[in-house]
Amino acid sequence: MNRKIINAFQKLESLSISRMVSPDAIKNADIAYWRARILFLLLFSGLLISLFVFIPVSILAIKGKIWGLLIFDILVWISGIWLLLSRRLGYQLRAGIVLLLLYGVGLMVIISVGPLSGGPAWLFTFAILVAIFLGTGAAIVALTINALTLATTVWLIKTGVFGHSFPFFSSDANMYAAGASFMMLNALAAISIAVLVRGLVSTHQKEIRLTRALEEKNDELLLSKAKIESEIEERKQTEERLKTSEKRYRFLADNVTDNIWTTDMEMNFTYISPSIKRIRGYSVEEALTHKLEEIMPPSSYEIAVQIMAEELEMHIRGEKPPERPRKIEIELYRKDGSRVWCEVEANFIYDSTGNPNGMIGVTRDITERKQTAEQLLRSEKMATLGDMVAGVAHEISTPLGVGLISASFLSDRAREFEKLCHSGTPSTREIEKYAQKIVDASSMVLPNLERAAELLNSFKNVAVDQVIEEKRRFNVRSNMEDTVNSLRPRYKRTEHVITIECDDHLEINSYPGAFSQITTNLIINSLIHGFEDIPKGTILINIKQKQNTLQYTYQDTGKGMDEKTMSRLFDPFFTTKRNRGGIGLGMHVVHNLITQTLKGRIEVGSSVGIGTRFLITIPMTAR
Missing domain, CATH: 3.30.565.10 (Histidine kinase-like ATPase, C-terminal domain)
Incomplete structure (x- = not known):
């Protein structure tokens, strides 16, 4: 039974506090939470105690015909229930209303019974709770209100405005001593509590910050620990994979027909696979001692250096994809003095900061492919020339045909004119007619022969240049x-x-x-x-x-x-x-x-x- 009552009380407390402050304040148990909790306990205990005193107080009020006090007590009790259960009131407003009710009760008691009653005790409590709920500044305001209230009440009683029958001090000295003692004690208690609350707030905030810092540090340490453990495990796995990969790579590099090599950024070879013997005739030990300019003709060396410079420049500008290699075709010297055409595909080796610290490449013998390509190139050149010959032949057939027909026409007209001359003297009209025919035919022969000559000259220039490769x-x-x-x-x-x-x-x-x-x-x-x-x-x-x-x-x-x-x-x-x-x-x-x-x-x-x-x-x- 007791456990059920405790559970019900805790649920009511949690419900009431949750309606006063934010979930974060409850979670962190900061000063707002404790103020709200004190406010709840004040309201709950006040309502509970009032149940036991409400009836006798009401009877006394009725006998003394103090109807205002009775009505006020009833309103205060109803307001306490409303403040305890209201859903919409925040902490500040709820605390303000409670404090006004406390002040009102004290003022009502003093007005009804006089200053030598429980009224000043209510005012004393009012200032203390203001210090707890609202802080030092509000406590000073509450003390000022108490002083003004008591001073005004005493003045009204002494001037005879009301309270003729109220018990009062026997002398003014006693009144001043009692009033000063009351205010001094009230001020000491209220200010001390306000300062204490402020200190508690500061300490609590520091505790929260420290706790959060410790939690963050602890989280960082746990995260760092997990990260280090993960990195250690990943490193172990990487080392195992690296060892396995290196074994496979060495096996492939040592047995592949293409030559695999690495250099530093000074182009000094740091690794060369054994297939170098098949391509250039040198052993690995001999090839490792060679400089780049020693293994290729000047023309190929110039190409290699130019390509490397271009790749470096693109890297500096941030335009080179790290995974994209560069492929070139160059000649290399063999040990017997001959040359071999090779295709070289190479790329930079990058360090952990993304900067190149060497090169890795594959060299492939393409002599047969080169010979085949040259044969095909010659065939393509001849095919192109063949197409050009066919095209030019077709093109010049028209102007040559027209020229041939015109020349034949001229020949026929010349023989006719010759017969005319043998048979007698041709007339002026016949000579003019013959001359016009000669002009007409010539005008067709000359431009067509010029067109044919132009086509033949263009073809000759192109054909000669493509067959004879000279600078x-x-x-x-x-x-x-x-x-x-x-x-x-x-x-x-x-x-x-x-x-x-x-x-x-x-x-x-x-x-x-x-x-x-x-x-x-x-x-x-x-x-x-x-x-x-x-x-x-x-x-x-x-x-x-x-x-x-x-x-x-x-x-x-x-x-x-x-x-x-x-x-x-x-x-x-x-x-x-x-x-x-x-x-x-x-x-x-x-x-x-x-x-x-x-x-x-x-x-x-x-x-x-x-x-x-x-x-x-x-x-x-x-x-």
Whole structure:
């Protein structure tokens, strides 16, 4: 039974406090929680005690006909229940009302019975509770109110306004001594309690901060402990995996046919797999002592250093994806003095801060592939020349045919005029008629023969340059126009337009055959792939000099490429027209001519449905 009463009391207490302060204040048990708890106990105990004193007090009030006190007591008791159970009143408002009720009870008792009653005790309690609930400032205000209340009451009694029958002090000295003692005790008690509460608040706040700091520190320590344990376990597992991986890597590196190697940033070899013996004829021990410039010809060394410098510059600018290697084709010296073509794919080794501290690469012997590619390149060149021959032959057949017919006509008219002369003297009219026929026929012969000569000259320039690979100084615009003219038969029956933007006097010292072959392959690639199912396409070729380099921009309005196709565009034997005769060497040849023959660079950009753009940069003077 007692346990049930205690449980009911605790539930009522929790319910009432939860309606006064926030859940955080209850959880942290801060000063607001304790003030609310004191307020609850005050209300609960006051209501409980009032149940035992309410009846006798009511009887005394009725006998003494103190109706105001009776009504006031009833209202105070009802207000206490409301304050205890109200849902909407916060702590501040609830405490304020309770304190006003306490003050009101004290004032009512003094007015009803006089100052020599329990009224001042109520006022004393009022100031103490103000100090507890509202703090020092409010306690001083409450003490001032008490002093004014008592002083006003005494003055009203002494002036005879009311309380003629109230018991009073025997002398003014006794009254002043009692009043001063009351106020001094009230002030000492209220201020002491207010200061004590403030100290408790400060101490509690420090305790809360300290507790939170300790909890945070404890959480950090627990988290650090768990993290360290996890890292230790992960490190153990990583070390085990690393040992296993290293064993596998060593096995693969020692037995793979491609040569695997690593260097530091000074390009000193730190590891070379045993397959170096098959590729270059050197043992691992011998190869480890070689410098980079000792293992390759100057031209290949220049390419390797240039590529490394470009990769480093891209890393510094933050434009190099760490996982993307760079692939080049270079020649290496063999132990017997011969050379071997190799494909080298390499990338940086990065330290824990993301900075390169070495290189790792794979070297592959591509001699057979190179020979095959050269044979295919020669075949493609001959096929291109064959197409050009067929196109030019078809083109010149018309002007030559017209010229032949006109020449035959001239021959017939000459024989007729000869017969006329033998038969007698031709008249002036006959001579004029013959002369007009000669002029008409000649006007047809000359332009058609000139057109045929122009086509043959363009074909001769392109064909000679592509067959004979020699460096010389040549006019860029003339080279471009001859190349485009030689390809005109391939697109003359279409609506495609090729525009060349280039200075008439721009000259470079390079390989005209390679230059022409690049343009030829790019145009053919646009005609076959870019303009497929497109009736009217545009090709714009813009060439200009920029300092010591030539910038060659080729752009078409074709169907474009997706990322997958563009990423493999320059790979050998990659084609999207394999089932229609394509062998996939056209763009690979372009890449090799630019990067190896002309020592330049090519960049490509493309969007599906918009077109493709190539930016080619080559030196004004080929090395």
